[in-house]
Amino acid sequence: MGVLSNKILLEELNPGDHIYSWRKAYIYAHHGIYIGDGIVIHFTRGAGQEIGTGTVLDRLLLTSVAPPHSTTNNAPPCPRCGDHTRSHGVISSCLSCFLSGGDLYLFQYGVTPAFFLAKARGGTCTLATSDPPEHVLHRALFLLENGFGGYNVFKNNCEDFAIYCKTGLLVSTSINVGRSGQAASYMAAASAVVSSPIRFLTTGFGGLALAGCGMYCVSRLVSDIGFRSDVSKVPVERLVIDLSSELDEPEKTP
Template sequence: MGLLSNRVDRGSLKAGDHIYSWRTAYVYAHHGIYVGENEVIHFTRGRGQEVGTGTVLDVLLLSSGPNRYQLCPNCSQQEDGNGVVSSCLDCFLAGGVLYRFEYSVSPALFLAKARGGTCTLAVSDPDEIVVHRATYLLNNGFGCYNVFKNNCEDFAIYCKTGLLVLDEGTIGRSGQAVSIIGGPLAAVMSTPLRLVTTNIYGMTATAVGVYCASRYAADIGMRRDVVKVDAEDLTSRLAAGALRVVEASSTAAVLPVRC
């Protein structure tokens, strides 16, 4: 994995890889699991609407992106593309560049990546388990799409690690969401420095430090508010409801909640 880019060629892909491609002028990346035979399983709010908040933010983000990619005949036969879908690699990339999400990276390399959503400290499960989870969820769903709590990156990370967030009120596993929230947080945290100094370098250093600390603490490999859940425990009812995980005694239960 390079310091600046996780770009890979198709020939290096293997079943179980977590891949992504940038959308909307590098504002957002769409993630999925490559399962072999030129097939990618991924989670989407709807065709051409991978960024989904239900607010005006959708219009702003989508308007900065490229024209909608024309799906191939095989992939276009799918319905509206809501939920977990299977696409060929070309349709998943939508004309973009192929990147591979990296697992088990060192803390130094993780922090060197200024942009979230490209790597994690967490350890991936074996490839055959990853493919099994993705295939299971293709048939049973992954709940309601939410850009901050349950998005395409969250789906891919779950397939790779089996980890789910315990508290539905918190941010999901997505490094992209952490980056979106971490930037404004860092700016707010550094603002009080203006009361004691006008040194722009000091304020910048503080903002960068807060941003890096928030990304590090929120990474799926460092969080303590997660639990390992087998794919078989995620029933088809999740296709119509948001995903909520609650802790009961020493065990975890997965509950479907309507959107």
């Protein structure tokens, strides 16, 4: 495991590890917390739909990938997990269902800025440091019972869930839960592409590529939860109370 790959073997897993597995040709990775005994707690908008966004983008870029034990395509339910085809929110699954046929990767914590930028693809590491395993497991198990709010691919997704379990950190500004490395990468890439035509007017192709790469790297770094200053440590019990309060608030009418 290093700059080139975070892939690990099953026997290297420890309770409290933040793991992930790539879905659909490395378009998106699904994240979770390994709690031991072959069980993973993870946050999903729907079993088999971890790579989806829940928006029109799904029709253009993504298709759902069903777990190997899903009842989809007449496959029998997993003998350990049962039928998860209608499960959503924070759920527990066996490692096989979580991986959905993919390889196992370990998310890295406490990396240096240089190492972070060397990992060009987001959603694999963070500058933030991890809390002890017992704290990680407490948060994951508590959220399994109480939920993590509504799934949102841009600000409250499976990676945000796993990072919170590992660090207890939440973004304290208008982005009320967090910003995953994957989402930050896509947004950074979009920013670089959108601004490229303007820079092309004042620079050649070499300068354009360099400027675009620089903007992408800077955008990723400043979005990392271990780098930004608008974060705070939030006890999981307090988080659940806050999420419940948001759900109880009446809808505002125009």
